[in-house]
Amino acid sequence: MARLITHPDAQLMETAQAVKGRSLLTDARRRLFRNKAAVAGMIILAIVTLMAIFAQFLSPYAFRDQDYNFISCAPPWWPGDVRCRAGGAHWFGTDSVGRDLFVRTLYGAQISLEVGIFATLVSLTIGVLYGATAGFIGGRVDAVMMRTVDILYSLPFIFMVIILMVIFNQNFVLLFVAIGAVSWLTMARIVRGQTLSAKQKEFVEAARAAGVGSFGIITRHIIPNVVGPVIAYVTLTIPGVILAESFLSFLGLGIREPYTSWGVLISEGAQQIETAPWALIFPGSFMTLTLFCFNFIGDGLRDALDPKDR
Amino acid sequence: MAGPVLSVRNLDVRFWTPDGKVHAVKNVSFDVNEGDVLGVVGESGSGKSQLFLAAVGLLAGNGRSTGGVSYRAQELIGAPENILNDIRGAKITMIFQDPLTSLTPHMRIGDQIIESLQTHKKMNRDEAAARAIATLELVRIPEAKRRMRQYPHELSGGMRQRVMIAMATACGPDLLIADEPTTALDVTVQAQILEIMRDLKKELNTSVVLISHDMGVIASMCDRVLVMRHGEFVEQGAADDIFYRPQHPYTRMLLEAMPRIDRPERPGRVALKPLPPESPILLDVEDIKVHFPIRVGGTILPKYKPLRAVDGVSFTLKQGETLGVVGESGCGKSTLARAVLKLLPQTAGTVVWRGRDLKEAAKRELRQLRKEFQIVFQDPLASLDPRMKIGESIAEPLRSLEPGIPRNNVNERVAAIMEKVGLDPNWINRYPHEFSGGQNQRVGVARAMILQPKLIVCDEAVSALDVSIQAQIVDLILSLQAEFGMSLIFISHDLSVVRQVSHRVMVLYLGRVVELASREAIYSDARHPYTKALISAVMVPDPQAERVKTRRLLTGELPSPLDTRSALMFLKSKRIDDPDAEQYVPRLLEVADGHFVAEHDPI
Numbered sequence A: 001m002a003r004l005i006t007h008p009d010a011q012l013m014e015t016a017q018a019v020k021g022r023s024l025l026t027d028a029r030r031r032l033f034r035n036k037a038a039v040a041g042m043i044i045l046a047i048v049t050l051m052a053i054f055a056q057f058l059s060p061y062a063f064r065d066q067d068y069n070f071i072s073c074a075p076p077w078w079p080g081d082v083r084c085r086a087g088g089a090h091w092f093g094t095d096s097v098g099r100d101l102f103v104r105t106l107y108g109a110q111i112s113l114e115v116g117i118f119a120t121l122v123s124l125t126i127g128v129l130y131g132a133t134a135g136f137i138g139g140r141v142d143a144v145m146m147r148t149v150d151i152l153y154s155l156p157f158i159f160m161v162i163i164l165m166v167i168f169n170q171n172f173v174l175l176f177v178a179i180g181a182v183s184w185l186t187m188a189r190i191v192r193g194q195t196l197s198a199k200q201k202e203f204v205e206a207a208r209a210a211g212v213g214s215f216g217i218i219t220r221h222i223i224p225n226v227v228g229p230v231i232a233y234v235t236l237t238i239p240g241v242i243l244a245e246s247f248l249s250f251l252g253l254g255i256r257e258p259y260t261s262w263g264v265l266i267s268e269g270a271q272q273i274e275t276a277p278w279a280l281i282f283p284g285s286f287m288t289l290t291l292f293c294f295n296f297i298g299d300g301l302r303d304a305l306d307p308k309d310r
Numbered sequence B: 001m002a003g004p005v006l007s008v009r010n011l012d013v014r015f016w017t018p019d020g021k022v023h024a025v026k027n028v029s030f031d032v033n034e035g036d037v038l039g040v041v042g043e044s045g046s047g048k049s050q051l052f053l054a055a056v057g058l059l060a061g062n063g064r065s066t067g068g069v070s071y072r073a074q075e076l077i078g079a080p081e082n083i084l085n086d087i088r089g090a091k092i093t094m095i096f097q098d099p100l101t102s103l104t105p106h107m108r109i110g111d112q113i114i115e116s117l118q119t120h121k122k123m124n125r126d127e128a129a130a131r132a133i134a135t136l137e138l139v140r141i142p143e144a145k146r147r148m149r150q151y152p153h154e155l156s157g158g159m160r161q162r163v164m165i166a167m168a169t170a171c172g173p174d175l176l177i178a179d180e181p182t183t184a185l186d187v188t189v190q191a192q193i194l195e196i197m198r199d200l201k202k203e204l205n206t207s208v209v210l211i212s213h214d215m216g217v218i219a220s221m222c223d224r225v226l227v228m229r230h231g232e233f234v235e236q237g238a239a240d241d242i243f244y245r246p247q248h249p250y251t252r253m254l255l256e257a258m259p260r261i262d263r264p265e266r267p268g269r270v271a272l273k274p275l276p277p278e279s280p281i282l283l284d285v286e287d288i289k290v291h292f293p294i295r296v297g298g299t300i301l302p303k304y305k306p307l308r309a310v311d312g313v314s315f316t317l318k319q320g321e322t323l324g325v326v327g328e329s330g331c332g333k334s335t336l337a338r339a340v341l342k343l344l345p346q347t348a349g350t351v352v353w354r355g356r357d358l359k360e361a362a363k364r365e366l367r368q369l370r371k372e373f374q375i376v377f378q379d380p381l382a383s384l385d386p387r388m389k390i391g392e393s394i395a396e397p398l399r400s401l402e403p404g405i406p407r408n409n410v411n412e413r414v415a416a417i418m419e420k421v422g423l424d425p426n427w428i429n430r431y432p433h434e435f436s437g438g439q440n441q442r443v444g445v446a447r448a449m450i451l452q453p454k455l456i457v458c459d460e461a462v463s464a465l466d467v468s469i470q471a472q473i474v475d476l477i478l479s480l481q482a483e484f485g486m487s488l489i490f491i492s493h494d495l496s497v498v499r500q501v502s503h504r505v506m507v508l509y510l511g512r513v514v515e516l517a518s519r520e521a522i523y524s525d526a527r528h529p530y531t532k533a534l535i536s537a538v539m540v541p542d543p544q545a546e547r548v549k550t551r552r553l554l555t556g557e558l559p560s561p562l563d564t565r566s567a568l569m570f571l572k573s574k575r576i577d578d579p580d581a582e583q584y585v586p587r588l589l590e591v592a593d594g595h596f597v598a599e600h601d602p603i
Helices: A010-019 A024-034 A038-054 A101-137 A140-154 A157-167 A170-201 A203-207 A214-250 A262-272 A280-303 B047-054 B081-087 B109-121 B125-138 B157-170 B187-204 B214-221 B241-244 B249-257 B335-342 B363-374 B390-401 B405-420 B425-429 B436-449 B467-484 B493-502 B518-525 B531-539 B543-548
Strands: B006-017 B021-033 B038-043 B065-069 B090-094 B174-180 B207-213 B223-227 B232-238 B281-299 B301-317 B322-327 B348-353 B373-376 B457-459 B489-491 B506-507 B510-517 B589-593 B595-598
Touching: A010 B373, A024 A038, A024 A203, A024 A280, A038 A280, A038 B065, A038 B489, A101 A140, A101 A170, A101 A203, A101 A262, A101 A280, A101 B021, A140 A170, A170 A214, A203 A214, A203 B373, A214 A262, A214 A280, A214 B081, A262 A280, B006 B047, B006 B223, B006 B425, B021 B047, B021 B232, B021 B281, B038 B047, B047 B065, B047 B174, B047 B207, B065 B335, B081 B187, B090 B157, B109 B125, B109 B157, B125 B157, B125 B232, B157 B187, B187 B214, B187 B457, B187 B531, B207 B214, B214 B241, B223 B241, B241 B543, B249 B467, B281 B335, B281 B467, B301 B510, B322 B335, B322 B493, B335 B348, B335 B457, B363 B373, B363 B390, B373 B436, B390 B425, B405 B425, B405 B436, B425 B543, B436 B467, B467 B493, B489 B493, B506 B518, B510 B518, B510 B531, B510 B589
Parallel strands: B038 B207, B038 B223, B090 B174, B174 B207, B322 B489, B322 B506, B373 B457, B457 B489
Antiparallel strands: B006 B021, B006 B065, B223 B232, B281 B301, B281 B348, B506 B510, B510 B595, B589 B595
16 A cells, blocks of 8 residues: 555645535536526526427417408507407417417427527537537648638628528528528637647647547547537527528528518518507517527526636 | 834735635734845645735735735725825835736836836936836846847746846835745746845845745745745744744644755655666667757748757666656656657657567557556646546546456456545546645546556656645655556656656756766766756755855856757857757766766866
């Protein structure tokens, strides 16, 4: 047995420091749940998501049913003077062809959230693979790969999507791919930067000295250390993608009738803002609320996953 | 003027952090008298820096201090900011550990000194400039006039610290607070800086407070010493009393833990096991070179110049032997270690490991050979993956080099080695950030030891640790060596530690060996001027010896390794005066049995 000089106090100090230890993940979770804005964001987002999923059970109307009695009518509880007031369960009023706005807002949420999540997944996959490869190999390969990203960056984003949408028709799935395919650039840069810095850490050299191969170093050391900032960035990408989809739909390039998304609803609402403000207000506030939630969660995660910020 | 310069009464400092309240300084009282050199010694976290930051009102936002601090009857705690500003920088000045971060990077150093003089002494620009030059000359900065126009990044660490001292003394302060002023510097530079501080003190009769963790520095400078621990003074008194008749167990422990160049073996500490005469040769390194291409200009077609980090080093290592490698920062000691372990490609030369030339070894074979040589790094926290439990980190070499061992066998071996290095095997599920530096370094040692390698390289393995922890890790390494008989390459800038752990010592200067000898010979019979300067620069925790010691100071700076002339610093007679020329390579001469010295000009 190794003989150590153990000064009693030195030992005492060390154990005292060790006792109150916490693991990184529980620490992160604790910090995330202490962040009130992030918790509120998660709760509201969960409610919106559940409402979107169960939209058909929440309203007696279907999203494509038209009610010719109520064309562009205000919700029954709408204050003030309006041209017409919708009856029954049209809580958010009706649109210009008599469809229920409540159920359409929730269907719009479905589409918008789907676009947000799937397009982000596309951008995540491409971005992480591309960025991690460039960062890990380094040198010339890295230079060429990152200059390519720079060139793509300089092309106007919407222009690219519009070209893609025109070439491949207005396909629903393609919308995900198109938006994801242009939003991976920032992700690739972030992942590459993180990989570069993780690669130069001493523990990677220690792993090489311990005989761990390149594959092991990437999977066991680099990826776990890159995941934190990437997760945080993902939650910030989702709102960006939702906005992009809204913009495309606003231009008439996204979702087609009778399907809808927040962008489509807002675009329609904006055209009749003076006669039927509710058609803009409800989808608009849902989208704003959701974007706020994602941003708060993203900020919370970023802070929670940074161990220096205790 | 009679009375103390600075008088501290019942000073208490607390910090509010997310992890709770930290009581950094607990109700301390002391005086700094006219002409005093007061040493404050303590390990990291003892509150020694916070004490003086609080005294001059520079606490961080989450800290609060109570009690009384008076500078010549002017109460400082709670004093309005403008009064504090008048005193700070003029009457009480501070020098910090890192001179680069304490100097403003975008201002010429001359302007920074002039600004301080204009603010505090109300001088006009010309007077201030003349005074600034005079102060820079006082701290022995050569070509002071030219240096005034330089920016902080153009100066070396030692020069920057001199500028800091010049700035701190320009206004003629009553009290100079130096917080670890030489900790970030090489030993030879440290000796120069302390020499300058000592002379300044004599000339200006300023009171000095020297905060340090290094008992040697304190012994060489101070008349009175405060020993601090957990925010309290455990002992205070005259330097001689503290060093020769320590009362408190903590002071005694600090003195015992301190490695001493004059006493390599001391009772109560693990001793180095003598090398059996018939040990076989394990490692034979022949003329190894590692050059890095450094870009020196050329916008479209880049121009490169080789940085000769390691430039022709040869040595052998026997089984069970420890080779100490010493040298100052930039001498190539870490690069040498990495090249020997094949973590860096070598430019030339051969590394023969147990009769096998590693250059010929294929990747697969090299990986298998890694079982036999491992490394312990300097920064214990940085060398452990923060997201990996320490059990996994320790098991990593086992997993990657001996795949196919059953899981419970891995766990058993991890538990066994953890016990050996003094860690509780129940801690396998913890993360590195839950441990102190010393415990993390034990994890690093456990990871290197788990395969029971034949060679372990310790790259500054104890340099980042507090002395008490450092002593524990050194003893751990020595006792593990006695038990398992592995060889060690022990790299350090600290000659005292190297002397304690090594059979033979190799001194490097700019990538070349200047002297290689047994531990006894190199310290008692050093031949090369560089070795002599290094040894004489070491501070010993023995105030009387330090007072009478005459140092052989190296003048000037460690020169640029890109300049081929630099390597012939000690053989100027054969130097070709051209920074790019191929220079003469000094031979290593065997002056006694096993004692090699590089050719040098007669002293």
